[in-house]
Amino acid sequence: MEVRSFKGGVHVPHSKGLTEGKETVVCSQPKTVFIPMRQHIGAPAKPVVAPKDPVKKGQVIGEAGGFVSANIHSSVSGTVKKIHTMKIMGLDTTVIEIDNDFQETWHESVTPRAGIDQLSGSDIKGLIQEAGIVGMGGAGFPLHVKLSPPENKPIDIFIVNGTECEPYLTCDHRLMLEESDQIIQGLLFMMKTVSVKKAYIGIEVNKPDAIDAMTSAAAPYDSIEIVPLAAKYPQGGEKQLIYACTKREVPSGGLPADIGVVVANVATTKAVADYIVLGQPVIERICSVTGSGITTPKNMWIKVGTPLQHLIDECDGLTNDSAKLIMGGPMMGNAVAGTEIPSTKTTGGLLILNEADAKIGETVACIKCGRCVSACPVGLQPVYISHFSLQDRMDLAEQYHPVDCIECGSCSFICPANRPLVHSIRVAKRHVMENRRKV
Ligand code: SF4
Ligand code: SF4
Incomplete structure (x- = not known):
């Protein structure tokens, strides 16, 4: 089994044992x-x-x-x-x-809507908009917007995010075990909205039962491939997931649509089938x-x-x-x-x-170990952005691209000095974005 991944990231304790084996x-x-x-x-x-x-x-x-x-x-x-x-x-x-x-x-x-053969891609998109479906993995981005890329940016790959790389959480894992057929149905509807012929469902290898369940559910469809991914954080970050599945890189400041990809979480995908098949x-x-x-x-x-x-x-x-x-x-x-x-x-x-x-260790001075730099999945230099942000030198912080930070927290997790990296980088990111909006 080939296991794919992305550059950087950290190995966090999964702590999923409290709920992963419990039925919903x-x-x-x-x-x-x-x-x-x-x-x-x-x-x-x-x-x-x-x-x-x-x-x-x-x-x-x-x-x-x-x-x-x-x-x-x-x-x-x-x-x-x-x-x-x-x-x-x-x-x-x-x-x-x-x-x-x-x-x-x-x-x-x-009330149930029509079957997939009776609906056009634009009918399906209209139903998704009516249903109020948003990214249920946490982002909350309206799905119909994601499924409406500019005409000059054709989509050729759909990716479903079943990674659930956040420690402790197991809701997506249980959904893949308990509702695998509904997830596949939802994916087929969404593929039709953007006319794509290929879809990947990325799942971390620490959920072998979910990989099995989704592989069985997807078996009748050649267009859908289950991709086992390394159990590494933030494997579920949109850019990291896309790279792991396709080796395509979203450009700095760009969107997945720029490289022909749309990504949706497993719960979002099931919600599409719930509305079209059941009316819910x-x-x-x-x-x-x-x-x-x-x-x-x-x-x-x-x-x-x-x-x-x-x-x-x-x-x-x-x-x-x-x-x-x-x-x-x-x-x-x-x-x-x-x-x-x-x-x-x-x-x-x-x-x-x-x-x-909940205890957080005492913050001490940076020891210049560079671990935050190796851990950053985006290739940023967290130590410098944070340093300048904490000094309120946003002009200097901006030179290290805080806007590209995905706020994954890997740098803070790995820092032996317990520096408040992600918090200070977030401040710099907001400041730079605010300034750019004013221009
Ligand atoms: S929080 Fe931002 S700077 Fe820190 S590792 Fe994640 S992407 Fe990089
Ligand atoms: S990981 Fe922490 S101590 Fe090491 S360079 Fe980065 S900020 Fe400094």
Whole structure:
């Protein structure tokens, strides 16, 4: 078996044993869901319901606020209680609060669409847009936009990201085991939208059962190839995945479409089949609730809009020594202060670490070992960008291309001096991007 990979990267402890062998269970329903109108990159959706309105499961409650935006659907049946603003990940976000009637009544619009032979590529793209499907691997980029490359940039390869290189998280792994046929169906629909004849599904070799399951599901289709990839972080980074599968390199500042490639995560891919085959929009997903600070780690099907506290309760609560709550994985996730905020379409993990695991070593002076440079998968020099960023010399930091940083955190992970590399590089990146927008 040929195992492919990319240059740089780090070998992080996988820590996936807490949940990878557990079948996904269905989370109990919360009494109230809080559905944010901003769950994607681009303009927030606009509410199209009002307080006291009855709503059904799968009903559009927020309409896309532009082309780069996505529709939002109700994850429960019940009554709109109120529409208000909530601080979510530092941003003021409009939220539709719905009292759940626990009847699970589907909206009339939730109905199977036509088969793949009856739909053109543009029909499929229209359905994907209607379904509000966004990148469910974390980025939240509206899928219909990704499937609309400029005419002068034809696509010839589709890549499905089944790497799940973030430590602890196993939601994509379980999805590939439990829903492999749906993933292949979704991929066939997407291939038709951009008229491609070849697709790769990249999976890290630390998931041999997922490689087997997806290989069996893809067996009838010569156009789909499963690619075993080295278990190395950030194997799932878009540019790293593309290089590993095709040896093509996305140019600095460019997009996958520049080299004829579109990439989608496995959960995103399944969501396409869910809408076209079953009529169901993105109202639930698998989430790994895991880590040393939760009593019973689980993979669960959760409804969009479920408060994090409900997920914690469903896993028998926090341990006595729980210390840190992270939305996502430890490398690229975001620490959260409160448990009242809700899950979204992109919530693939809720990681809770105990005091020992959350402890960060003392920061000391750089010892000029160069490990951050060897680890950077983009070929940057993190030590210099960080140095100038911390001195507020953004003019000098810019010369080392902070805009190309994918914020993977490999440099911070490997640094023996515990330097705040990714944080300071992120500051420089934002500063440079802001300045370029002003010009
Ligand atoms: S500089 Fe950016 S891309 Fe390079 S290792 Fe650090 S976080 Fe990752
Ligand atoms: S890894 Fe840390 S100590 Fe080594 S050169 Fe980079 S910043 Fe300095």
